[in-house]
Amino acid sequence: MYSIVFPGQGSQSVGMSVDFCDHYPAARDVFAEADDAFGGGLAKRIREGPEEELRRTEVTQPAILTASIAVYRALEAELPQPPVVFAGHSLGEYTALVAAGALGLADAVRLVRRRGAFMQDAVPEGEGAMAAILGLDPESVARVCAGIDAPVAPANFNTPVQTVIAGRAAAVAEAGEALSAAGARRVVALEVSAPFHCELMSPAADKLAPVLSDAAFGEARIPVISNVTAEPYRSAADARRLLREQVCAPVRWVDGVRRQQQEGVKLQLELGPGKVLTGMAARIERSLGRANVERVDDVDKALRAVAEACA
DSSP: OEEEEEOOTTOOOTTTTHHHHHHOHHHHHHHHHHHHHHTSOHHHHHHHOOHHHHTSHHHHHHHHHHHHHHHHHHHHTTSSSOOSEEEESTTHHHHHHHHTTSBOHHHHHHHHHHHHHHHHHHSOTTSEEEEEEESSOHHHHHHHHHTSSSSEEEEEEEETTEEEEEEEHHHHHHHHHHHHHTTOSEEEEOOOSSOOSSGGGHHHHHHHHHHHHHSOBOOOSSOBBOTTTSSBOOSHHHHHHHHHHHTTSOBOHHHHHHHHHHTTOOEEEEESSOSHHHHHHHHHOTTSEEEEESSGGGHHHHHHHHHHHHO
């Protein structure tokens, strides 16, 4: 048995998934539908860039979602059986809901475009920051952040020894120094446009709430793991509530991967740009099989891995 997972913001690259459009009509249809929902210009940005334009959060999020769903739709008919569960990292959770049939592609593109704009506008540029803390357990990271007298907290629990923190720039810098003193092997400042998944995003969550209320969510055909709870969604109302909370809440990726294993998952298949989630899986649970499809050349090897996991 296997799961399918989708990447979040930061995995984008000019030309991502374009080779699937050249080989699979289903991928071309995804690009066309998403471009129309975006209002035009999305497919051109994905194909041609420029990179600076693709890094704009309100463009990045629908672009990654589109590229990831294009890969999924291309492979869907070739998979020996459906996955037992879907999941996605932050933005990727929307992609997972589309793949599971709980959210239409066009609705998702419009949703994440506005989500990206709201998140970008929540904190003036330069006032927020994020940093990856390497080589320290998440409990220690949370404890040190709680002792800083300014907004900073864990934003992504990515692996047992990698936690991303977010908050006011000065607070993140102060926490980084304290975490180094507490035993962190490295503190790496991240090049991000805003401090995602922390309390500073509350204005974005408030603006997103009515947009989520108006979106047409349905029941998922296959369970989707929430970043907030590390448990499967229970209903469409659950999705609206948890996606709002997700804007400010930390991404519980470690717990989510372990929850996938409780469902019997032997292989995690990452679809879309980059290999970030595959790399994380190797650090969360070595026994978990891993495969990714970023390019058409990856398809045959990944399908063999899926077949073995389903045998």
